Amino acid sequence: MxxxxxxxxxxxxxxxxxxxxxxxxxxxxxxxxxxxxxxxxxxxxxxxxxxxxxxxxxxxxxxxxxxxxxxxxxxxxxxxxxxxEKVSFKDLTGLVLGEDIDLRLFMQQWxxxxxxxxxxxxxxxxxxxxxxxxxxxxxxxxxxxxxxxxxxxxxRDAEQSDILQISLKPEPDAELPDADIDVEGFQQAWLAMTDTHQFFGLLKKYQVSRTQGLRLAPKGYTRLLSLESLRNIFQAASESSLPIMIFVASQGCIQIHTGTIERLMPTGPWFNVLDPMFNMHLREDHIHQIWVTRKPTEDGIVTGLELFDKDGNNIALIFGKRKPGIPEKTEWTQLVEYYQS
Known part of the structure; x- marks a missing residue:
C-alpha cells in the first residue's frame, strides 16, 4: 500500500x-x-x-x-x-448564519x-x-x-496517515415512470405548500426526482427557461442592483449568497461573478435545463430558478432576496416573468 x-x-x-x-x-x-x-x-x-x-x-x-x-x-x-457567525448544530445538521457566510451543513458527509x-x-x-x-x-x-x-x-491527527478509506458514492435511485406516480396527489400537495422547505419532503413522499417533479408540477407553476434568458436575468439584476440569493450545494454543504451581483464576466464556458466579497464560476456548457418554479408559501408565491445538468443533478438555485414573513420583491417576480415570456 x-x-x-x-x-x-x-x-x-x-x-x-x-x-x-x-x-x-x-x-x-x-x-x-x-x-x-x-x-x-x-x-x-x-x-x-x-x-x-x-x-x-x-x-x-x-x-x-x-x-x-x-x-x-x-x-x-x-x-x-x-x-x-452563529455556528450551531442539531445532531448532524449545522447552521452558519452570519451576515456574509450563510451555510447549511450536513455533517454525516464530512x-x-x-x-x-x-x-x-x-x-x-x-x-x-x-x-x-x-x-x-x-x-x-x-x-x-x-x-x-x-x-x-x-x-492534528497524531498518525498523519496518507491511507484513506475511500467509499464509492451511492448511485441515485432510478426514476419511477410517470405512470407510477400519483400525479394528482403530487400537484395538490404542491398547491398546499406553506414553505419552500416542504418541497423536498413532497418529492420524497411521492417518490419523484426533482426534475421529474418540476415537469409534473401543476400547470403554470413551472416553466423551462433558456440560457440566454438566464444571462439576461443576471445582467438585469446587476444593472438594477436587485439583491438575489444564489444557493450552491456539495454533498455536505449548501452555501448561500444574499445580495447584489455587480461585475459579470463570461470567460469561455464559464459565466463569472467577480465581486469583492462574492465570486461565482458557473459552467454554462454543463447546464441542461433551467426551470422557473413558483412555490406557494404563507408569504405568497416564491419564484425561483433551478439549474440542472444532463444527469438531473442540481447545479444552483436562484431566488430574489427574501426572509420568512416577508413576500418576495415584485421587482424579482416581474424580472423573471419578463424573460420567461
Missing part, C-alpha cells in the same frame, strides 16, 4: 509539472482518484491531516476572523468572503479534513467518504493566522 501511495504522489507531481494550470479537482478525475487522496499526498509537506469531531472544529472557525468560504459541485463554484498550504495560501478542507470536497475555508489577508495555527494544533 505504501508503494501505491508513493506512486500516486509521483504521478501527481508529474501531472502538476505538465499541467500547472489544472485545478486539483480536475486533476483527480484525470488521474482516476479522489481529490482527498491527492491532498493526502502532501502530508508532511503541504497538508496536515485533521481528526476529531468536525462539528467542534467548525464552532471554532469564527476565531479565524474574515475568511473565504468555498463550496462547489462539478458545475458551479461559490466563493463568499466574511466571518463565520469524513476527512486537512489543513493545506498551497504556496502560502492557507486553508481548511473537508471531504466526503468518496473523497470529494464538501467545503473549504481559505485564509485571507484579514484572517487571524495565529488562531488558524492553534486550531491545526488542536485537531
Amino acid at each position: 505504501l508503494t501505491t501511495e508513493l506512486s500516486l504522489r509521483d504521478r501527481y507531481e508529474s501531472f502538476k509539472n505538465e499541467n500547472p494550470k489544472v485545478r486539483i479537482r480536475d486533476a483527480a478525475k484525470q488521474l482516476n482518484v479522489s481529490e482527498a487522496e491527492l491532498v493526502a499526498t502532501g502530508l508532511g509537506n503541504t497538508a496536515t491531516r485533521l481528526t476529531g469531531d468536525f462539528r467542534d472544529l467548525m464552532k471554532e472557525v469564527p476565531t479565524l476572523g474574515q475568511v473565504m468560504a468555498l463550496t462547489r459541485n462539478d458545475s458551479c463554484v461559490h466563493e463568499r468572503h466574511g466571518v463565520y 469524513q476527512f479534513g486537512f489543513a493545506v498550504n498551497e504556496n502560502d495560501r492557507l486553508s481548511l478542507q473537508f471531504f466526503a467518504r468518496n473523497g470529494e470536497a464538501v467545503h473549504k475555508i481559505y485564509m485571507t489577508e484579514h484572517s487571524n493566522i495565529e488562531a488558524y495555527n492553534q486550531l491545526i494544533d488542536k485537531y
Whole structure:
C-alpha cells in the first residue's frame, strides 16, 4: 500500500509539472482518484491531516476572523468572503448564519479534513467518504493566522496517515415512470405548500426526482427557461442592483449568497461573478435545463430558478432576496416573468 501511495504522489507531481494550470479537482478525475487522496499526498509537506469531531472544529472557525468560504459541485463554484457567525448544530445538521457566510451543513458527509498550504495560501478542507470536497475555508489577508495555527494544533491527527478509506458514492435511485406516480396527489400537495422547505419532503413522499417533479408540477407553476434568458436575468439584476440569493450545494454543504451581483464576466464556458466579497464560476456548457418554479408559501408565491445538468443533478438555485414573513420583491417576480415570456 505504501508503494501505491508513493506512486500516486509521483504521478501527481508529474501531472502538476505538465499541467500547472489544472485545478486539483480536475486533476483527480484525470488521474482516476479522489481529490482527498491527492491532498493526502502532501502530508508532511503541504497538508496536515485533521481528526476529531468536525462539528467542534467548525464552532471554532469564527476565531479565524474574515475568511473565504468555498463550496462547489462539478458545475458551479461559490466563493463568499466574511466571518463565520452563529455556528450551531442539531445532531448532524449545522447552521452558519452570519451576515456574509450563510451555510447549511450536513455533517454525516464530512469524513476527512486537512489543513493545506498551497504556496502560502492557507486553508481548511473537508471531504466526503468518496473523497470529494464538501467545503473549504481559505485564509485571507484579514484572517487571524495565529488562531488558524492553534486550531491545526488542536485537531492534528497524531498518525498523519496518507491511507484513506475511500467509499464509492451511492448511485441515485432510478426514476419511477410517470405512470407510477400519483400525479394528482403530487400537484395538490404542491398547491398546499406553506414553505419552500416542504418541497423536498413532497418529492420524497411521492417518490419523484426533482426534475421529474418540476415537469409534473401543476400547470403554470413551472416553466423551462433558456440560457440566454438566464444571462439576461443576471445582467438585469446587476444593472438594477436587485439583491438575489444564489444557493450552491456539495454533498455536505449548501452555501448561500444574499445580495447584489455587480461585475459579470463570461470567460469561455464559464459565466463569472467577480465581486469583492462574492465570486461565482458557473459552467454554462454543463447546464441542461433551467426551470422557473413558483412555490406557494404563507408569504405568497416564491419564484425561483433551478439549474440542472444532463444527469438531473442540481447545479444552483436562484431566488430574489427574501426572509420568512416577508413576500418576495415584485421587482424579482416581474424580472423573471419578463424573460420567461
